[in-house]
Amino acid sequence: MGYESIWLKRAALPEGATAPKTIAETIAQELTALQNLRDDMIWAYLVTDALPEEGYDIVVNDRKADILGGSAVGVLYGIYDAQRQLIVNGTVVSVSERPACPLRMLNHWDNADGSIERGYSGRSFFFDDGKLLIDDRTSFYARLCASVGINATVINNVNVRGDATWLITDRYLERVREMADRFAAYGIRLYLCVNYAASIEIGGLGTSDPLEPAVAEFWKAAVAKVYAKVPSLGGFLVKADSEGRPGPHTYGRTQADGANMLARALAPYGGTLIWRCFVYNCAQDWRDTTIDRACAAYDYFHPLDGMFEENVVLQVKNGPLDFQVDEPVSPLFCGMTKTNLMLEVQAAQEYTGQQKHVCFLVPMWKDVLRFRTYAYSEHDRVEDIISGTHRRGACGFAAVANTGNDENWTGSDFAAANWYGFGRLAWKPQLSAEEIAAEWAGLTFEDSTVRNVVTKVLLASYGIYQSYTAPLGIGWMCNPNHHYGPNVDGYEYDRWGTYHRASCKAIGVDRTTKGTGFSAQYSEPLAKLYENPETTPMKHLLFFHRLPYTYVLPNGKTLIQHIYDTHFEGVEELRSLVENVVAVQGMIPEKEYTRIMERFGMQLSSAKEWRDRINTYFCRMSGIGDAKRRKIYAVSEEDLVYPGE
Ligand code: GCW
Secondary structure, rough: OOOOOOOOOOOOOOOOOOOOOOOOHHHHHHHHHHHOOOOEEEEEEEEEEOOOOOOOOEEEEEEEEEEEEEOOHHHHHHHHHHHHHHHHHOOOOOOOOOOEEEEEEEEEEEEOOOEEOOOOOOOOOOOOEEEOOOHHHHHHHHHHHOOOOOOEEOOOOOOOOOHHHHHHHHHHHHHHHHHHHHHHHHOOOEEEOOOOOOHHOOOOOOOOOOOOOOHHHHHHHHHHHHHHHHHOEEEEEEEOOOOOOOOOHHHOOHHHHHHHHHHHHHHHHHHEEEEEEOOOOOOOOOOOOOHHHHHHHHHHHHHHOOOOOOOOOEEEEOOOOOOOOOOOOOHHHHHHOOOOOEEEEEOOOOOOOOOOOOOOOOHHHHHOOOOOOOOOOOOEEEHHHHHOOOOOOOEEEEEEEEOOOOOOOOOHHHHHHHHHHHHHHHHOOOOOOOHHHHHHHHOOOOOHHHHHHHHHHHHHHHHHHHHHHHHHHOOEOOOOOOOOEEEEOOOOOOOOOOOOOOOOOOOOOOOOOOOOOHHHHOOOHHHHHHHHHOOOOOOHHHOOOOOOOOEOOOOOOOOHHHHHHHHHHHHHHHHHHHHHHHHHHHHHHHHHHHHOOOOOOOOHHHHHHHHHHHHHHHHHHHHHHOOOOOOOOOOOOHHOOOOOO
């Protein structure tokens, strides 16, 4: 086929299998794949009303296994579970599974011309040159998604421009339907991103004011046309009033006005309107220390809680800024108890090494999911909220996808574990990072030593990446625009609201009530905890506080020494991680091994660059030397002091 079906490659489809057109055909193919994995067992399946729609039970009795599903999709998920068990463990045991999040969705930032915004794995396999691509890869993609329980996908970029604005018109709808049918055969619903200003750009109106009846009429007619052609469409995803995209603010209207107008057009067809909360002022003056981008989403949306239509879901990025290596959880999860919420994370490694660095994000996502919001008297974790525990309407979990048309789908072989892990967590947030890493390694590699090494590499990778990049939750410090590699002041005097404000004495933005007031957006006791550096989690210390380099951390080190130590140690830990993989060279297929080593080479040189730039910058800035006298590029030893010596 010219490309690899990564973690399912050992669940071989029947010889000559063609893209399934219905879910029944998919089940038949996957049952054969299952049979091929274990042909001495009898596999049977049944759809039963006794189970929730997407749920399944596997009941194993000696040599017979019954797969019961609440629907055909439930059965399919059960079959994938059995395949997984067989590949990873060699046996299958009885299980009973129900998905946690109702919506388990990928967001692709693919443009109609075939480029991918923040794509690190080649070009789009959905679009090329203004056309929709539908081929075997479409179905392989759906297979991979369905195998981890992903049930929704948005194929076009949230920045909807040019041709993509026309996806909801006759120009594309025939092909959109074909695409939707391909996905439906795997239980996946297609969603589209729409251009909020479509009423102007394709509707010929002079406005996209949500309260203007002609605008609502435009959308009603557009949606009617879309559903006449593509009845299975899940709905729309919208980025409005964000980074130059149009939105209701232009007309002095609220985010709720905009979202509700579109939601009403979708409601008669059962469509869902997903509206992003990534709204902030991206034309800030760096001189103005009173504006804090971190506050923006909550400031805009919290006053609107309870004012959204039932078929609106607000999609909230995990942190208040933008997919940095580590951010505190968005306070919107504390303050929107009357609104359907969806969590958005980024599997595409925009700020986490761009799929050149190994960075398994599941441990970070787990922290977000486990986060207690204190917004409810019980079941108040983010994972409860996005599972719809407190709401009737749709809720869920979305990841910005990290795929492209590279042979291995994700550029870095290890990055596939983030795609895989996202799906597994959306299905079952209680799975541990260790379980997910071991599952993925077990599915992807055959040798048990390799599986162990890979699991270890994945689990260590996030902490290592964190240690050699921007310290203690402060974020950014990367090169502007493309966001790869270190540049401490890259965003310091820019318009994006992303400042560290380092001086010769201190670093950080005071986001307590004495500063920008961001900490007060959280429920108690969180607000109080974040108010004080001593009770703020160390990994987010510089997100909330401005502190002197001599501040003593809970680990007994000064802030500056901690920066030096983590940066030196991070690179050394990375080196030893690479050595672990080198040690199993002969046990990994050569092509994969070569690819992995190439990426490690890039990661190592980039990690060193991060280490030296960060250490040197803060050494020169603070005039404080490294107590351990390691190599830092201070201009002159005479410039430095060594406190306590
Ligand atoms: O992280 C930023 C990216 C933009 C992206 C934006 C968003 C799609 O740098 O490329 O645009 O977030 O999430 O909308």
